[in-house]
Amino acid sequence: MLASGIKSRPVYGRLTSNPQARSNIMVADAEGALAVLDMVADAPDGFWARTHILYVPGGSAAQDHGAKLAALAPFSWHESPTVPAMLPRLRALLGAARMGTQLYLAGTEPLIGEGIRVAGEFGVDHAGVRTEHRGSLARRVQCVHCKGITESVTMSIVPCAHCGRHLFVRDHYSRRIGAFQGVMIDAEKPGDRPPAEELYR
């Protein structure tokens, strides 16, 4: 059922340090912390002393990833309970940042998507953001009919959390709103829909 070959589907890389950057803002959630920790070998001297880290433990709350990140002795460090709770801090950091600041996003797609969306508000081009996907494949999905966002979607077909329409989750992605697009599957024949599959665990 996966629609393929859609260009807007984001592609993520591996986190590598930008040696040219004067300062760094690193945002991670859940297992994204491991991507940050994997950078340690590659990071140049003094890297962490010019790096801000924001972390949302999420599904990895039971691990001690946060303590390991704090042990890197970054310039600043903050743990937030949720991605929305973290965003005001990210905005504050971006608002005060100078050119030569590198943004890194590691973890789930919603975390990366929200980070890129917020960075865009500050004139930061998505192509310059370094990203690595780790952990859950769960998606933010926008219902193209009612425009409501359904969080943590692992199934396609999925009922819209706002209007209840049954949505086929497409790979068609909006950077502006940081969400995949969900379209009503049984618009022509109400009730005629294939079984839901767990595609994005």
Place this chain on the structure above:
Amino acid sequence: MSIRPRSSPVRVAEIVPVTPFVKRFRLAATDASPLPRYSGGAHIVVEMRDGGVVRRNPYSLTSSPLHDGDYEISVQRAEVSRGGSVFMHDRVRVGDTLAVSAPVNLFMLDWRARKHVLVAGGIGITPFLAQMAQLSAEGRPFELHYCIRSPERGAYREALERCFPGHVRFYCASKGERLDVTQLVASQPLGTHLYVCGPTPLIDATLEAARAAGWPGHNLHAEHFAAPPSGTPFDVYLQRAGLRVYVGEHESLLEAIEAAGVEVPYLCRGGACGQCETAVLGCDGRLQHHDHWLTTADRAAGRKIMPCVSRFDGRELVLDL
């Protein structure tokens, strides 16, 4: 897809000396239909018929893009002219008809920027005049850093101070003032875009400083004001046309091919846009690349050339034209 700018006739409505070396030309439509709109940073290619020679030079539009109306270009009389700027200065009169292409913008503002920093050297001020009209009207944060040789050679200096107070800073070489590009790029807020237009050393120094300070490539924009360089004359064989063409010392490969009646798509005529990219079918000698388009790998492979600015030195050059 190849684009060839359609040319349309315009009447020279006004010629104003701006400095001893720069003249502004106002170009008006020859009929009631308005000239196409454009955005700040756009240029037109002006076609001059100088006896039997057709000269085509790109000039940035300096008029405000906010309103329909006439086109204005500012032409500096080149110290070593290939003919175009001297023709514009000495031969063109009010009331004359010239042909101009539709506007093309290869030096666009990125409107997502939180701030725009414009760096001009000399006549490189021209694209910024139109851009600043737009930035100012939109209330966007911007600053212009304008390097000039001497006060009398700083085109539009007074007008800039008057129209954009607090947004412009001049660096006058004759007074020993110079722009510290390293300092300039070190203190800009995140989301700033930098635009530079002027002599190659200024462009290179600015871009190099920005990259060294960790600026991503997407935030850097440059427009080279390079006329095609002169060089040793050479012959070129156009395979499809079955023509052998002589390229003189002061004409470009593109100009020589056009004069022989073979059409090549072009937009910028300055080695920047990539439109005139041509396949090299045979090369017994050395390609002299002067463009900003081909990659290092392209150059190493030696199978492409940008005839608008690049030349050849050797025994035989065969092009897929």
